[in-house]
Amino acid sequence: MRINHNIAALNTYRQYNSANAAQSKTMEKLSSGMRINSAADDAAGLAISEKMRGQVRGLDQASRNAQDGISMIQTAEGGLNETHDILQRMRELSVQASNDTNTVDDRKEIQKEVEQLKSEVNRISDNTEFNTQKLLNGSLGAVGTSSDTSKVTLTSATGLKKGDYDVTISTAATQKATAAGSATFDGTIDNALKTADLSINGVKIDFSDLADDADSNAVVAKINSYSDKTGVTASSTSNKIALKTDTYGSDTKLLLSGSNAAKFGGAVSGGADAVATITDENNVAETITGTGKSINYRGAQLEAQGAGSATVTVANTGATLQIGANKDQSMSVDINEISTKTLGDASVGFVKDVNLESQDGANNAVKTLDKAIQQVSSERSKLGAFQNRLDHTINNLSTTSENLTAAESRVRDTDMAKTMMEQTKNSILAQASQAMLSQANQQPQQVLQLLR
Template sequence: MIINHNLMANNALRNMNINSNNSSKAMEKLSSGLRINRAGDDAAGLAISEKMRGQINGLNQASTNSQDAISLIQTAEGALNETHSILQRMRTLAVQSSSDTNTATDRSQIQKEVDQLAQEIGRIGNTTEFNTQKLLDGNFSGTFQIGANENQNLTLDVSDMRSFALGITGKAELTNSGTYTPGAGVGDTLTDGTYSVAKNGATYELQDSSGNVVAKSADGLDYTTQAADGSAGDDHLVFTQAVTSGSVTVATDAAGTTTYKGTAQFTNSGLQAGNYTYDDTNKTLVDGNGTIVAVTADGVTFKGNVNGASVTVFAATVALTDGDAVNVGGINVSDQSSANSAITTINNALETVSTQRSKLGAYQNRLEHTINNLGVSSENLTSAESRIRDVDMASEMSEYSKNSILSQAAQAMLAQANTQPQQVLQLLR
């Protein structure tokens, strides 16, 4: 018998420590719900689990991205739905105006509605946004990340859906004041009223509401009045900008002051339907929101961005002055021939919008399938990752119970082993 080394106690202590450590690990797993709490629990399993977690998180975010992309598409498509409705109304008006049961006055009223509708299409195109990004002005090109890994994305381009791109804008119009100079003749003075401008061969004519010619011009700048008997008068109405179409208004106020205003029209090569103001200080043409739509060096030729390129959007006869208002209306339906042609143009615009809406709808349907696929993939990966990382609570509880009992037994045996050296005292009596 020896007393310097109690081997039985040491053995019991070692086993008790092992069992206590195993019980501690089992308790940690039971409390966390994880089989792997540190790399030492399963180094390879941890590495695999982390890769799977990266994939799962990426798939879940890709699903969110796809849902956001659908929201963007729905925003654009919803705006185009209203554009479609406006174009249908414009087509109806064009069909109405193409019938000669309408008078010139009737057609002028129809033209006013067409102008407003065209401006609304331009406004929709300029203001439809998603998260501050404009969608319908032709500049949107988006790439959506719809997968968990690099280059798993989808690209969407939205065409310009504004009035000019759809071909339903009219000419650029500038209302300018004329200078009236009376001649020596009698009876040929222009009276108050609105006169329409018509082209007769190489001559521009001012006609009253009855169709009578009251003044003629060779260039649209200098109109010479006509006497009631049809002979040439000698009064002159001179404009700064050539008035070759549109109308001329003569109005006398209560103070007896008469103003003469005519609408000058220029070929529109890029301006959307809307109202613009010339800023001579900065040499720019701005819309109602203060956004610059064109720039000029001389006040005559104006350049703007059309399909990503700088082009001349319109050119005036002479330099504009500060504050001049440039208005762009809708497609011309003011006469039978123009209204008849407008029907085909509007049909083409309807087809363009339909094509864009169909494209957006196809992308939306694709993204809905993408979301379904991402959900299934995430679910399956989560299941696989769970088998690696999560603890089987029933199995681990059995392990914990076993280690707890063994630990208690080892503790009891340690107590017994510690009493063994006391037997040596019997030999010393």
């Protein structure tokens, strides 16, 4: 029997410390609700958990960013809605001023309102803001240029990132056209034109006011007087008539019917759509078949003017919305300038030049304003598409954040029921060890029995 070293007490003391330490760990987990309270608890788990936490917080912020983006878009769309109302009123005034029941003085009074409406369109363009950032003055427009507009023009840079895009037009768009007809219209041969039976794209051509021996120029003029209805233009070669569509591509229509159709045009050929290969800023190539000359590339619109190559350079892409948790997970929202100097075009005139003080001016203004209304409608449609995309983005971000949070919880959070079981076990072991330590400390006293 030895008294210098109480081995039983030492063993019990070690077990007591172990149970006490385990009890402290479970108490820490229960009080914090987390399985990992320090790197020592699970070094790899801590690293994984912190990375997941960064992603979750990034996703949640990206969702808030998208919601702010929707608010910005709604602000811009509200301004465009009012612009729409103004343009509709201007068109109404144009129709009113086109009526010759109005005197010159009447039209001058109408023009006064038109001038005020123009000023309001420009004020909306200059002053519509979100968080002090102007929205409709063109500062958020997507801007790009082509190195060779005889090959490619960029009509809209929506959806493109900044950088250079190499465009190669391998197939140029063509119009549908007929070969020359079988009849010669030289002004000397009787072709019985007055009773000729010809329909183009379902529209019957009335030749009754032409002379039977009309020349080819007269026939061309008559057919072209129906161009706005048929979408087809006539020309003359060697006094024979050939026809072609006004638009390009496979979807264009060129159908001749009637008993005399062959006199005015032969077999139909052409009607190809443009085919382009576009290489982006990351050197990724994509081949696209357009609709006629028009090519839709990632939301941007290009016009293929002819076969060949050009470089499209995008210098500004509008506002960038960060809609992801990581680098470059963003989308661009562009808003074009909506003012009297941009509404309309060179062919029909611009809203800034609308003048209703004459019947001709009022009549022409109707077409100008129709174009302007179409442009604002197009811009609003684009903004609506952006907003719908952001709605889906928010839903996806919320789902991803939820699932990633669940995964992070499995790594970081404690299972309370299981930990309570461990706590109960460790508490009992600690109490039992304490009792046994007391018993072990009593064993050396038995040596006193030998001294009696």
